[in-house]
Amino acid sequence: MKNSLLSIVIIVINLVTVAQETKYETRQNIHYYSDSLNQLDAYINEKCMLDVYYPLNTNNFPTIVWFHGGGLTGGKKEIPEALKDKGVCIVGVGYRLYPKVKAPGYIEDAAAAVSWVFNNITRYGGDSSLIFISGHSAGGYLTSMIGLDKSWLNKYKIDANRIAGLIPFSGQVITHFTVREERDIPAKQPIIDSLAPLYHVRADASPLLLITGDRELELLGRYEENAYLMRMMKVSGHNKTKLLELQGYGHGMTEPAFPLLLLEVERIVKEKSSKRQ
Numbered sequence: 013m014k015n016s017l018l019s020i021v022i023i024v025i026n027l028v029t030v031a032q033e034t035k036y037e038t039r040q041n042i043h044y045y046s047d048s049l050n051q052l053d054a055y056i057n058e059k060c061m062l063d064v065y066y067p068l069n070t071n072n073f074p075t076i077v078w079f080h081g082g083g084l085t086g087g088k089k090e091i092p093e094a095l096k097d098k099g100v101c102i103v104g105v106g107y108r109l110y111p112k113v114k115a116p117g118y119i120e121d122a123a124a125a126v127s128w129v130f131n132n133i134t135r136y137g138g139d140s141s142l143i144f145i146s147g148h149s150a151g152g153y154l155t156s157m158i159g160l161d162k163s164w165l166n167k168y169k170i171d172a173n174r175i176a177g178l179i180p181f182s183g184q185v186i187t188h189f190t191v192r193e194e195r196d197i198p199a200k201q202p203i204i205d206s207l208a209p210l211y212h213v214r215a216d217a218s219p220l221l222l223i224t225g226d227r228e229l230e231l232l233g234r235y236e237e238n239a240y241l242m243r244m245m246k247v248s249g250h251n252k253t254k255l256l257e258l259q260g261y262g263h264g265m266t267e268p269a270f271p272l273l274l275l276e277v278e279r280i281v282k283e284k285s286s287k288r289q
Contacts, residue, residue, distance in 0.1 A: 079147030152183020215249035
């Protein structure tokens, strides 16, 4: 018994030591569009870049593509601190913003960035079957749009169902209020058209974890929108949709949501691993 306990202690110490010794590197300002397009369009050249934060000396790690928030009118690419040093790669994406570009320019950028990750992440040691898409607010909207409407990634000959998991934080699922603003539609008038994730409900989509703030503290009807998307996904036959409401948190609910994102990544990675065995 003493020898068994000693062996367990040694294993735990070794695992902790390995975790502490893992080093990470960040490659910054990588253009995800072609050189020719960057030369033709100064705004694409300025905004359409991504940063890759990845663990060194390890292979087949999962990757989280992260889209920043800002209402499609502000914000910039970021690697959230809460996701660092967790054994995963983080890709922070920049994209064009309204009013310099109108819909669907920012959705096109999101799809182009994700296609770049699928085509390049193995060069950094990542597993292209373990690519997760996430983002907050406007970033959550972009996550759901390219994950549910397969046409955006089809342009790059990538099946959206290859995405290991979709985890939008407080994302709009009706037509985004900035898209409506472009069309002089009031923010409180709900619209569901082809630029709404809710329009693209389907049974065969990747696993979908919807996370929102408290329904009484969120923007407008953000919780209720996501609740309706969850219900329609389930009605359509999609049995891998979940909704989490973070009680006591408003729209800026990222800090308590980040650990839930990591847990969902871990769950799906383990599930895929067990199926391979």
